Amino acid sequence: MIDVDTTADRCRFIVQGNQSMSWRANLWLAASLGVVVGGISLFMAAHGLWLVVPFAGLEIVLILGCLYLTLRRLSRKEVITVEGQAIRLEWGYTRAERQVELPRQWSRLHYACADSPFDCGELSVAANGQRYALGRCLNKQEKKRLHSQLQAALQGAPVAA
Numbered sequence: 001m002i003d004v005d006t007t008a009d010r011c012r013f014i015v016q017g018n019q020s021m022s023w024r025a026n027l028w029l030a031a032s033l034g035v036v037v038g039g040i041s042l043f044m045a046a047h048g049l050w051l052v053v054p055f056a057g058l059e060i061v062l063i064l065g066c067l068y069l070t071l072r073r074l075s076r077k078e079v080i081t082v083e084g085q086a087i088r089l090e091w092g093y094t095r096a097e098r099q100v101e102l103p104r105q106w107s108r109l110h111y112a113c114a115d116s117p118f119d120c121g122e123l124s125v126a127a128n129g130q131r132y133a134l135g136r137c138l139n140k141q142e143k144k145r146l147h148s149q150l151q152a153a154l155q156g157a158p159v160a161a
Contacts, residue, residue, distance in 0.1 A: 002015055010081065015077065017074035019043050037060060041056035076093055106127045
C-alpha cells in the first residue's frame with residue numbers, strides 16, 4: 001500500500017504492507033479455530049486419547065504467535081520524503097527507528113525485475129556508496145508504480161497519486 005502526500009515543496013511516500021485483517025479479526029479467527037480444535041481434542045480425550053489435549057492447546061498458541069508476527073511485520077512502515085535538496089528515508093513500526101538522509105543530486109533510483117511471475121523486483125535508492133532497499137512489502141505492480149512516482153518526484157515533476 002502506497003500513500004502519497006504532496007505539497008508545493010515536498011513529496012512524501014508512506015509504504016506499508018497490506019493488512020487484510022485487523023488484530024481483532026485475527027483473534028476471532030484464532031478463537032474459532034480454538035473451538036474446533038478444542039472440540040475435536042475433547043472428543044478424542046473422551047475416547048481415551050487424552051494426550052491430544054495439550055498438543056491442541058499448543059497448536060492454538062502457535063497459531064496466535066504466527067498471526068501476531070505476521071501482523072507485526074505488515075505494520076512496518078517506510079516513509080520516503082523528497083524535499084529541497086535531500087531525500088529522507090525512515091523505517092519503523094510506530095515511529096522512525098532508522099533514518100537516513102541522502103543528497104538529492106547524487107541519489108540514483110534503481111529498479112530491476114526479472115521476467116518471472118514469481119519475482120517482484122528490487123527497488124532501491126543509492127548515494128554515497130550505499131544502497132537502500134525500498135518497498136520490500138510491495139508486489140510487482142506497486143513497486144513499478146512507486147518507482148515511477150519516485151522518479152517523477154526526484155526530477156521535480158508533479159506526482160500522480
